[in-house]
Amino acid sequence: MKKSLLSLFALLLPLLNFAQEAEKGLDEKVNDAFMPIAVWWEGFILTTVPIGEYDIPFVVILLVCGALFFTIFFKVPSVTKFPLAINTVRGKYDEIEGHSAEEKVAVNIVDGDLPDTIRDESQEGEVSHFQALATAVSGTVGLGNIAGVAVAIALGGPGATFWMIVCGLIGMSTKFVECTLGVKYRDVGEDGTVYGGPMYYLSKGLKERGFAGIGKALAIIFAILCVGASFGGGNAFQSNQAAVQLSSLMNLEGGSTGIIIGFILSVLVGIVIIGGIKRIAKITEKIVPFMAGIYVLAALIIIFANFSYIDDAFGLIFKGAFTPMAGLGGLVGVLIVGFQRAAFSNEAGAGSAAIAHSAVKTKYPASEGVVALLEPFIDTVVICTMTALVIIFFNIDGTNLQSVFEYGAVEGSNVMITATGEQLGGVDLTSRAFDSVIPGFSYVLTIAIVLFAFSTMISWSYYGLQSWKYLFGKGKTADLVYKILFLLFVVIGAAATLDAVIKFSDAMILALVFPNMIGLFFLFPKVREEMAKYLSAIRGSKE
Template sequence: MKKYLLSIFTLIIPILTFAQETVEKGLDQRIDEAFQPVADGFFDFIFFPIYKSDTITIPFVLVLLVGSALFFTIYFKFPNIFHFKTAINVVRGKFDDIDHPVVEPAYGDVTPGGDSIETIRDESEEGEVSHFQALATAVSGTVGNGNIAGVALAIALGGPGATFWMIVCGLLGMSTKFVECTLGVQYRDVGEDGTVYGGPMYYISKGLKEKGFGMVGKIAAVFFAIFCIGGSFGGGNAAQSNQATIVLKELMGLESTSAGAIIGLVLAVLVGIIIIGGIKRIAQVTEKVVPFMAVMYLIACLYIIGTNFSFIDDAFGLIFREAFNPTAFGVGSIIGVLLVGFQRAAFSNEAGAGSASIAHSAVKTKYSASEGLVALLEPFIDTVVICTMTALVIIIFNFGGGDGAIFQYGGDGSGAVLIDGVAYEGAGITSQAFAAYIPYSNVFLTIAVVLFAVSTMISWSYYGLQSWKFLFGRGKAADLTYKLLFLLFVIIGAAASMGSIWKFSDAMIFAMIFPNMVGLYFLFPVVKKQLNRYLGAIKDAKE
């Protein structure tokens, strides 16, 4: 206990110093001024276009992301549909006996399939968390403010039609998530103390070495680790504290420029206490917080949708109509609204970025494909269910005064919209929609946003730390250095503007796609082999 308290104190001191400077010198504004050019430059580099006109810009990274998801969906014969039930059963523990087999004496030291019983026992004991804990940790990394602020941003920019393309991207992303998380378990490292190290940096380096491309694998793995660290500071951290700060300041009526840094300091201390415990502590927190916050948020959404039942068919009709014939200001065409939907969905569920495979690598299993199947549930939960619920609430809210009467879809193209003469963006738009139907919903939504933010931050701290250790070693000094930097970005995100933070976050998370896809395209045949192995084991168990 003393060790933990000392560590927390060590983390807090530099943060307090930074916060004091922020209050005294107005560094919150200076952060934004310094951060904006960096965010803009890196964003333009990652989203370089393969086609550009006056109204449409098609970045290569989105084509790569969606095209790969479509390829994996077809190659694996629609696992997002035909293995959905199996995935749920794995999470429920229905197939746990396969990981911990009981061998009849008649078979001696081997199973009917010819596996050594000792090897099976060793493999099944590797890992640190259960299937459900791994799923909860990974879901907490994706189910965040992308579901509240990101959906609102998508609708504000692309109109209701962006919702349709978010759902499509989520369904396709289930296949990509299955591939990368299977590989995460397949190529993980297990330390002498049982600690698991996994993720794209390991399956890229180890997998490509098996294929005879060791140098390519090492380079791609290093780039992924760098981008993942940046993603943990951006989308997994700064963007989350940014949105939490927006709703907290609105709830408390704070307008001071120093308020953001102070809120960020409080969040940093809270997150710091949790992340010191590593993946086991993180999993223990997320398996309780994630289901609770997701269920409470969905109940609130369903209440609003249910009390406005007559608008549901109108809302879905508008979503489908606007997906193919958009009228939102500034979108331009079907390609424009498609790109908005795909970009926000990809940011929300992170399928293709490879981040979730880091959490799934820590699962206790001897069948890597079992966790791949579990992982395909994430984009469904995150995008198809929660993002769609948020979108319906916002669209129904906008029906309150007639189609488009409360605010104009597309706004001014910045992501902000005018509601009763006041500009709202991100979570602020969702907050206004909730407030129209649920008394004191500002308190509820504030709690939801903060819980979403904290759960996402603690999961992404683990992703970034694993990448940091891949680059700088697994010592305590490296561990502490990363956590200090991570907590510093909690404050930076709270102090900076939404525009600069989200640009930086988008760029970092989408940058992870490039090296990750190198690994996926080299190694997807391995996934096919492991899937057949696991499905065969299930079939044998049933017989």
């Protein structure tokens, strides 16, 4: 394995040198073609609703109201169900599932209006609670936590961090609901392969409620948007920031550098995604803990190194949350920035993670629902907060709370201008912040960034492929067409600018909220029923 990686790196260097010397303009041409689409789509999805003196994107209203409703209805599951989630993911209740890790399992499906239970004759496509969580977390814990937080602070200042945390906490309830439904209404193919996600609970669940036509329409809309989201936030954004970090580290500025890096990434991603969910799960359960461990450890070192400024940092976060800087529309402006970035980071309400969780080995859908609520906590409450603190510490110098840059992005972009006139944004800013305390860490961070990007891309390829299968059937030809398109967007993302990619990616992820949240509002009573069954089974096992 090590020899293969060294060989790949040996091939990479001459390719990158060629890219640096190539005629400038190829990356720019890709970006020029991509930018108008990104701007139009972002404007369409972020259509605002006038509330008082503010124009608030309707999708943000839907996310916040939905998450608050589920938090209240299910009695704050982010707190009350947190111990249950930990115990479930570590396997404490495996005995009530009636199977061990190697045994075949019974899975619930819904055929038409009648629930039935079948025995799966194959292990294909089925994963453990931990593997399902790792696969889903790898789709959410990505560059949104590294570059996305930097973008949030660039746009909304430190106060945006507070609203990201709030969004993460209440988003745990939404994730619980959508992932429980994902398992309840999943399909199992003749070969035992599991197919699940909002496409299935929208069509089957709403049919049960007497809205078959609406459910089918919403399922198709969701599937189309999820394919687009897999190309955008789950792919192009990841390859873009990985390419930026690699180019910066290796001091490459050629006009085709992004194309070359994107091509190499697409080859690596292509090798993995051919294997399907089982291979993806095996890769992510190893990569996710490793890369998260590196990143969290480095963040903790910086936090403890700057512990004397911890009160100043949180002071900026709380003060900025309620008395934000001018130019953002006041409190609501910075709240919107925080919620948008958190939604992009943890995807609660988008329904995408339910696709990965649907493949879990369980006969109690709620068991995976409680496991899923850990995602926004890990992703947003823990990792995003750590990133924000590292960036804020980077900008603190003694009593001067803005020594490197002034909070607030350059108008029309997602970057900030430093005191020396340098533009920093996304992964560049986060990398510089880490390097300021741990010299040379940018090299380690580059590895972590590439792993973050890689794991997110392979997880999102699975989400997009499941949606593609729902639309075009489950044949091998349809699979191949999707995978080629997915790999093409790896290259496009690496070549485009951060501004173009993040506009497109934001809009694609947020677009999923519309069909998904409509379904959740109709189907949440089913989640209460499934939760009661799971808790009853746990109580029965203790008697």
